[in-house]
Structure formats: C-alpha cells, structure tokens
Amino acid sequence: MSAVFRLFIALSVCLALAPASFAAQQVVVDKIVAQVNGEVITLFELNEKVKIYTTQVEKRAFNPADPAIADLQARILKTMVDDILLKQEATRLKVVVSDTEVDSRIREMREKGGLSDEQFNQQLRLEGMTRKEFASAIKKDILKKQLLGYMVQRKVVVTEEEVKNFYEGNKTGMKVETGQRIGLIMLGKMDEAKALRQRIASGQISFADAARKFSVGPGAAQGGDLGKVELKDLAPELRQALQNVNAGGVSEPVLLDGKPVLLTIASDTTAKAAPAPVGPPPYESVRDEIFERIYKEKLEKQFADYMEKLRSKSVIKINL
Structure with missing residues (x-):
C-alpha cells in the first residue's frame, strides 16, 4: 500500500x-x-x-x-x-x-x-x-x-536533485516496514470457513495454499499476504480474532463486511523464507x-x- x-x-x-x-x-x-x-x-x-x-x-x-x-x-x-x-x-x-x-x-x-x-x-x-x-x-x-x-x-516544484539529496541524507534511517505479517482468507459462507480452518489447523493444507485456492479477498494471489501490519491499526473485530493466535496459527472465523475471514500471523520460519533486506533500500524503490x-x-x-x-x-x- x-x-x-x-x-x-x-x-x-x-x-x-x-x-x-x-x-x-x-x-x-x-x-x-x-x-x-x-x-x-x-x-x-x-x-x-x-x-x-x-x-x-x-x-x-x-x-x-x-x-x-x-x-x-x-x-x-x-x-x-x-x-x-x-x-x-x-x-x-x-x-x-x-x-x-x-x-x-x-x-x-x-x-x-x-x-x-x-x-x-x-x-x-x-x-x-x-x-x-x-x-x-x-x-x-x-x-x-x-x-x-x-x-x-x-x-x-520538486527536482531530482532534491529527492537524491534527501535519500543520501536519510537512507541510513530508512528501514523495512514494521509490524507483523498478516494473512487473510475471505470466504462466502461461515460453514466453508469453519471447515477450511480445520483443514489448515490439522496441517492438511497450508494457509497460503488455501488462500490461493479459496479466498475471494485481498491478497489471494499472494497467499492471502497483506504485508506487515501493526495490529493496533486493524479493525477491532480482526484485532480481537488475532488476540490468542500464535505465530503460524489460524484464527476462528470472524465476519468482515458480512463475509467470514480467517487470519494468520506469519511464523518465524515464514519470515526466514523471505528475509528482510540488509541496509538501506535501493534509491529506485523509494524514489x-x-x-x-x-x-x-x-x-x-x-x-x-x-x-x-x-x-x-x-x-x-x-x-x-
């Protein structure tokens, strides 16, 4: 975003x-x-x-x-x-x-x-x-x-020189986004959400694969990945659903815009699979x-x- x-x-x-x-x-x-x-x-x-x-x-x-x-x-x-x-x-x-x-x-x-x-x-x-x-x-x-x-x-008017000077003067303080990596799966019916949650929780299918196959919500093609989000910035019902979810776990279904959703917080192993870049971001990525x-x-x-x-x-x- x-x-x-x-x-x-x-x-x-x-x-x-x-x-x-x-x-x-x-x-x-x-x-x-x-x-x-x-x-x-x-x-x-x-x-x-x-x-x-x-x-x-x-x-x-x-x-x-x-x-x-x-x-x-x-x-x-x-x-x-x-x-x-x-x-x-x-x-x-x-x-x-x-x-x-x-x-x-x-x-x-x-x-x-x-x-x-x-x-x-x-x-x-x-x-x-x-x-x-x-x-x-x-x-x-x-x-x-x-x-x-x-x-x-x-x-x-903003010149390219101003942009580059700002980057050079502040790049050491530029860091990757903070927060926790949140995943979301949105389904059409509550019984579908409950059944899919059981499959994910029992290890029959990963959260990411389930999102790609069944989710009708944002980030489905990326395995339900919403990126790093501060939990305090989530809607109250989503924040509450994640309250007792451990990293790598899956929440109980909760309604969002009238549709049931499942949520997850990326586990440490997931984070290691896509390590954060070391050092300041490239100029082109933040220009x-x-x-x-x-x-x-x-x-x-x-x-x-x-x-x-x-x-x-x-x-x-x-x-x-």
Whole structure:
C-alpha cells in the first residue's frame, strides 16, 4: 500500500469537510464553540468529531473526563474552523469538486495499488474506515489543490536533485516496514470457513495454499499476504480474532463486511523464507515515496501560508 494511501487513512476524520450548516434548534440548545464569518460550530458537533477521531484513529475508548481530550478538542476545532473557511472560499470562487473527480482520484490510487474495487473497500475496512470517509478526505485534498491553483502563483516544484539529496541524507534511517505479517482468507459462507480452518489447523493444507485456492479477498494471489501490519491499526473485530493466535496459527472465523475471514500471523520460519533486506533500500524503490513526501511538505507550507492569510481577513470567534 502506498504511503499516500496510508496517510489518507490515518487523517481521514480530520480531513473531512465540516457540515455546511446546523439546525436552528440545535444552535439554541447546544453551546456554540466557534463562529466563522457568522457560521457556527457547536459543542455537540465538535465532540462527535473528537469521539470518532479517538476511536477510529487513536484506537482507544472515548473518555470525556480524560485530561488529554481538551487539547484534542482544541486541535480538531481548529481543523473544523479551517474546513469552514475553505468551504466559504470555495463558494466565493465558485470552486466545485464533483463526485466524478473524487471517484477518478480514488480509481487512480486503487489501480496504482493493484486492487479491485472490492479489494480496495475491504482494505479500507481492515484499516477501520468507510469508503465515504476516505472519499471525504480525497475531496478536501482536491479542493485544497484547486484553491492553491487559484490563489498561489508559484507552483510546487520538486527536482531530482532534491529527492537524491534527501535519500543520501536519510537512507541510513530508512528501514523495512514494521509490524507483523498478516494473512487473510475471505470466504462466502461461515460453514466453508469453519471447515477450511480445520483443514489448515490439522496441517492438511497450508494457509497460503488455501488462500490461493479459496479466498475471494485481498491478497489471494499472494497467499492471502497483506504485508506487515501493526495490529493496533486493524479493525477491532480482526484485532480481537488475532488476540490468542500464535505465530503460524489460524484464527476462528470472524465476519468482515458480512463475509467470514480467517487470519494468520506469519511464523518465524515464514519470515526466514523471505528475509528482510540488509541496509538501506535501493534509491529506485523509494524514489517516488520521497518525491511525494517533499512535494507534500512544500504544498502544505504554501497552504499554511494561504490559510493564515484567509484567517487574518475573516471574523473568527472561539468560545471553547
């Protein structure tokens, strides 16, 4: 999976555009925590986003009494204010991001990752987010770039020399991906999953062979291999299914998008069969990732400057 794809997954909740308006009744009964050029953000809306961020991104229970929540509220409120400023500016400039543009961008990312549409949705589910959330993040990214195109004269340019210099200066710290190598088999029916699990557990067939022959999920052609994944980043039901599974073992069937799946964690012997490369990765293998990183840093710097100017000429009241 590309770095850009993982980035959007991690930040999708914060990147989603804030609601355009709020019901009058809600404004009356709920505390107003911010006003942006007359448009309001309520405490209820803010806490809903904080709750979603806490449970989906930070993978922990939402506790309003947690002292850290106040800091998180402030950070997310700033994002919501910026979202409204972006929406208002887009309306002023008549910038519209269509569903077709969003779908096209998602298709490009999916095809770049070699995933079918179904596999793409399954991968999002594995990461604990919905297609709608991901599309919302993509929409805001497109909007940001279009607004920059309107308002920022200079273009973002990344030279090959910059990419090579970054590689030379950071290659000793570049390491192979962390986490545990996870395998997944998705089947059509629960009884099929239970029967196949028995065959794998008894040694009649390997997990990888079973995935190639029977799985209808992502990574089937690679023996169900999803690559290295941090367990904390998995959807809660998958994380729980792997809780008592030893390396090389197979989990009990668990439902994912209504379909039963079997999971495994690669054993030490499996890891030895495909040893991690020694030393820094070759330049060619990380060149695109470095380019994207430098490009994004430059773009974000321009965007931050643009947003600061937008805030300076807006009427913003914070009451948190």
